[in-house]
Amino acid sequence: MAFITNAWYVACWAAQVKPGEMFHRTLLNQQVVFYRKQNGEAVALQDRCPHRFIPLHLGNLRGDRIECGYHGLQFDCSGKCVKNPHGDGKIPAAAKVRSYPVNEKHGMLWIWMGEGVGDPTQIPDYSVLEPESGYRTSTGGYIHINANYELMAENLLDLSHITYLHDGLLGSPEQVGADQEVKEEGGHIICNRWMPNVSVPGIFDMLYKRDGRHVDMWTNMRWIPPSSFILDSGVHAPGGQRENKGWYFGVHILTPETERTTHYHFAAALPSGTAMTTEEAARYAELRRFAFEEQDKPMLDAQQAALGEANFWDMKPVLLTVDAGPVRMRRALERMLVAERQGTATTG
Ligand code: FES
Numbered sequence: 001m002a003f004i005t006n007a008w009y010v011a012c013w014a015a016q017v018k019p020g021e022m023f024h025r026t027l028l029n030q031q032v033v034f035y036r037k038q039n040g041e042a043v044a045l046q047d048r049c050p051h052r053f054i055p056l057h058l059g060n061l062r063g064d065r066i067e068c069g070y071h072g073l074q075f076d077c078s079g080k081c082v083k084n085p086h087g088d089g090k091i092p093a094a095a096k097v098r099s100y101p102v103n104e105k106h107g108m109l110w111i112w113m114g115e116g117v118g119d120p121t122q123i124p125d126y127s128v129l130e131p132e133s134g135y136r137t138s139t140g141g142y143i144h145i146n147a148n149y150e151l152m153a154e155n156l157l158d159l160s161h162i163t164y165l166h167d168g169l170l171g172s173p174e175q176v177g178a179d180q181e182v183k184e185e186g187g188h189i190i191c192n193r194w195m196p197n198v199s200v201p202g203i204f205d206m207l208y209k210r211d212g213r214h215v216d217m218w219t220n221m222r223w224i225p226p227s228s229f230i231l232d233s234g235v236h237a238p239g240g241q242r243e244n245k246g247w248y249f250g251v252h253i254l255t256p257e258t259e260r261t262t263h264y265h266f267a268a269a270l271p272s273g274t275a276m277t278t279e280e281a282a283r284y285a286e287l288r289r290f291a292f293e294e295q296d297k298p299m300l301d302a303q304q305a306a307l308g309e310a311n312f313w314d315m316k317p318v319l320l321t322v323d324a325g326p327v328r329m330r331r332a333l334e335r336m337l338v339a340e341r342q343g344t345a346t347t348g
Pocket residue numbers: 049050051052053054068069070071072073
């Protein structure tokens with residue numbers, strides 16, 4: 001299975017690449033090492049020395065360069081070998097590593113692993129995470145998922161699972177009867193679920209009136225290809241209107257690591273009327289982490305283990321009404337992949 005490469009992916013939270021240190025990760029089956037130049041700018045290089053294929057992150061930073069830890073070749077931030085300490089010091093033409101365009105935006109480090117340099121204006125808009133947006137943000141999290149990113153993307157796009165997997169926390173039993181709407185907007189797929197007069201799930205009660213009374217609830221999820229999501233989800237009194245509390249934007253971003261593993265970054269932005277003490281905010285963040293890491297992740301890991309190497313469609317999955325969004329997303333991804341192979345991709 002191939003990945004769409006002509007797209008911006010989240011490599012990590014920007015703060016994970018610390019001055020004077022190297023950070024490494026496999027992204028789209030490629031090993032990448034990150035570091036910061038002395039002026040603070042982030043750099044991403046192929047994490048494999050062309051001499052004897054040692055990961056460069058096992059070496060040392062020398063100013064703006066990386067020195068391989070095995071025989072000392074030095075590479076600059078463009079990936080060019082600029083020093084060979086051996087013999088006459090001549091630098092073989094093949095002594096270079098790939099350098100990837102990176103862009104720091106909304107607290108994340110985005111990487112372009114496709115052709116050309118990528119257009120930074122194509123990076124999805126997560127400005128709700130910026131301090132000046134007026135939203136209160138909840139700690140950015142990270143989970144390693146042992147499943148293909150499309151399985152995880154289906155989990156995010158089809159939130160009918162909250163009734164079962166997150167019962168009491170993010171979902172409640174009556175929500176299974178939600179009114180569902182799936183639509184496309186400028187290449188994005190939007191899955192909206194509207195659940196009038198349902199019992200209030202714990203996290204939303206905490207954000208709203210804390211009285212345990214019934215609410216109207218919505219989960220409006222937007223998929224931004226290939227693997228970024230933004231959720232608008234919340235509650236208000238039955239028959240009421242959205243208030244300045246009781247809802248949030250959920251940021252969910254996936255980056256394929258390998259065919260069977262995925263990097264999952266998440267965060268949330270809450271409206272200014274959300275009244276929470278520091279302890280309550282920590283509790284809110286912890287409950288979300290619990291839902292994703294201890295409820296979603298085991299399900300996804302088990303799902304991938306059950307599928308093994310099999311192709312998803314070859315398994316002839318049963319299709320339900322709730323699959324409308326996920327199936328459209330899978331088809332859109334297939335079209336993007338074909339377009340990229342034919343050199344007609346337009347993303348970025
Ligand atoms: S393996 Fe890197 S210099 Fe030899």
